[in-house]
Amino acid sequence: MIRIEDLSYNFPDGTQGLKKINLEIERGEFLGIVGRNGSGKSTLVRHLNGLLKPMEGKVSINGMDTADPSNLLKIRQTVSMVFQNPYTQFVGTTLEEDVAFGPENLALPPKEIRERVDRALEVVGLDNFKNHSPKTLSGGQSQCAAIASALAMKSECIVFDEITSMLDSKSREQIREIIQKLRGEARTIVYVTHRLEEILYADRIIVMDRGEIVREGKPKTVFKDPDTEKFGLEIPPVVELLNSLESRGFSFDWTRLYSIENLAEEIWESRWKI
Amino acid sequence: MYEITFNYVYGNSLLHRLDPRTKLGAVMCLSILIFREGSFAGMGLLIAFFLLLTGISGVRLSFLLRSVRPLFFVIIIIFCFQLFETKGTPIVTLPVFTPTYEGLRLGALLSLRFELLLLYATLFTASTLPSQITNGIERLLRPLPLRYLGVTSFDLATMMSLSIRFLPSFLENAATIRSAQLARGLDFRHDLRRGTTAIVVPLIRRSILLAEEVTEAMESRCYQGSRRTSIHELSMQKSDWKALFILALFIILILTL
Numbered sequence: 001m002i003r004i005e006d007l008s009y010n011f012p013d014g015t016q017g018l019k020k021i022n023l024e025i026e027r028g029e030f031l032g033i034v035g036r037n038g039s040g041k042s043t044l045v046r047h048l049n050g051l052l053k054p055m056e057g058k059v060s061i062n063g064m065d066t067a068d069p070s071n072l073l074k075i076r077q078t079v080s081m082v083f084q085n086p087y088t089q090f091v092g093t094t095l096e097e098d099v100a101f102g103p104e105n106l107a108l109p110p111k112e113i114r115e116r117v118d119r120a121l122e123v124v125g126l127d128n129f130k131n132h133s134p135k136t137l138s139g140g141q142s143q144c145a146a147i148a149s150a151l152a153m154k155s156e157c158i159v160f161d162e163i164t165s166m167l168d169s170k171s172r173e174q175i176r177e178i179i180q181k182l183r184g185e186a187r188t189i190v191y192v193t194h195r196l197e198e199i200l201y202a203d204r205i206i207v208m209d210r211g212e213i214v215r216e217g218k219p220k221t222v223f224k225d226p227d228t229e230k231f232g233l234e235i236p237p238v239v240e241l242l243n244s245l246e247s248r249g250f251s252f253d254w255t256r257l258y259s260i261e262n263l264a265e266e267i268w269e270s271r272w273k274i
Numbered sequence: 275m276y277e278i279t280f281n282y283v284y285g286n287s288l289l290h291r292l293d294p295r296t297k298l299g300a301v302m303c304l305s306i307l308i309f310r311e312g313s314f315a316g317m318g319l320l321i322a323f324f325l326l327l328t329g330i331s332g333v334r335l336s337f338l339l340r341s342v343r344p345l346f347f348v349i350i351i352i353f354c355f356q357l358f359e360t361k362g363t364p365i366v367t368l369p370v371f372t373p374t375y376e377g378l379r380l381g382a383l384l385s386l387r388f389e390l391l392l393l394y395a396t397l398f399t400a401s402t403l404p405s406q407i408t409n410g411i412e413r414l415l416r417p418l419p420l421r422y423l424g425v426t427s428f429d430l431a432t433m434m435s436l437s438i439r440f441l442p443s444f445l446e447n448a449a450t451i452r453s454a455q456l457a458r459g460l461d462f463r464h465d466l467r468r469g470t471t472a473i474v475v476p477l478i479r480r481s482i483l484l485a486e487e488v489t490e491a492m493e494s495r496c497y498q499g500s501r502r503t504s505i506h507e508l509s510m511q512k513s514d515w516k517a518l519f520i521l522a523l524f525i526i527l528i529l530t531l
Contacts, residue, residue: 051490073496081494088484089491093405093439100505102495110507117505135442149495 006057032199035208036232086142140171294410356381
């Protein structure tokens, strides 16, 4: 559904942001994007809904070119974004108004807006906080609100740009569960992070460094690659554990490893398979 | 910590439930009345009407009085000015300033006027959510041909609600920067000029960065100023027309007084 061809981008100050990126994202795929700070991850995903326009190359979403301004509204209905800072993307004065902001922009009838808002808040488990102001929500709750706002757009693809980097570990786990739920709904998910453990269960990951895609493949193969640490990424202890268990004959379904509990279950179950 | 509620008091009274447009219209009409009213009898009626509305709203009178207290000082000054500067029959003869009966009357009227204006406005904000006020203003502006000026009523409404939303963040940023600069040895008391720049410049920088992030988030959610709907679409109810009718009767009563 998303096709990127020879995409290059330079920042206004002249430094190169992206170099000749080629990437295709399938419908329903969960793609993880990792890389150290400044590797171009955020710059890349800002091209996916036309916030940035390609300087060279082409980005098309369901066949619509992002460089054509007349496509933008349709593209942004297809690809939603959730950003890093939970507070700056909260534009309403109450939670309900914030989630309604997107559908309101689409000029939907109030009744449908109400339905979408209620449904989205239910999915992220914030239905009891409708009239709360951003100040009374925790960081994790605000980030869930941002996800609800994206859901209310009913878009096919949601891009998550480092959404957990300002959150504590409890909220990170919560978010991971919500994302797992979304994945069940066969939505295309692009997940940007610098924490490898958050994308263990992705269908495919790409590693970025200095504006280029340097590695691509299943999480399992990329994490086993000794070069991964060269690109400023730290192999999390969980992965080291998985690797050494696998080298001793265990085998796991990596797409199910979205929480520590699941991992424990997987280890438990594969114990019986040996 | 920096919650801006514009004195909103949660409630579900008749006054709370009225359409914001009705209330906006009423506040405007009443303000004009207050300004052109020159008799104490009329003022008395306006005060009685205010007390009646306060009673209906369920908002405590002491709360409303407390919110206008900061301006009490200004009102006292206005009163004193009128009292001493108006020419007429002196109450007592003093060497420099002489209070007069005419001054006393004028001063009392003027300070009552200001008090009442403020009180009515506070009652309005106490019974109407900021977002509802914005909504009401937007709906009232919508028929105006604003697009010839390059804006739409939606743009104005979004601007208003964003200001309400981000004012607390702005204050919070200011406080953070202040603490950061104090921690770096900024001496406020001895060099106010430098102290001010040390806070204002980073504050502006931060606000622009914040605005950029907010813009990105809004654009990603398809913001377009030209056409929007609202989850709280306003519609005038029977009680709104009734309220406006009562208001009209009250206005006629005051005018014929």
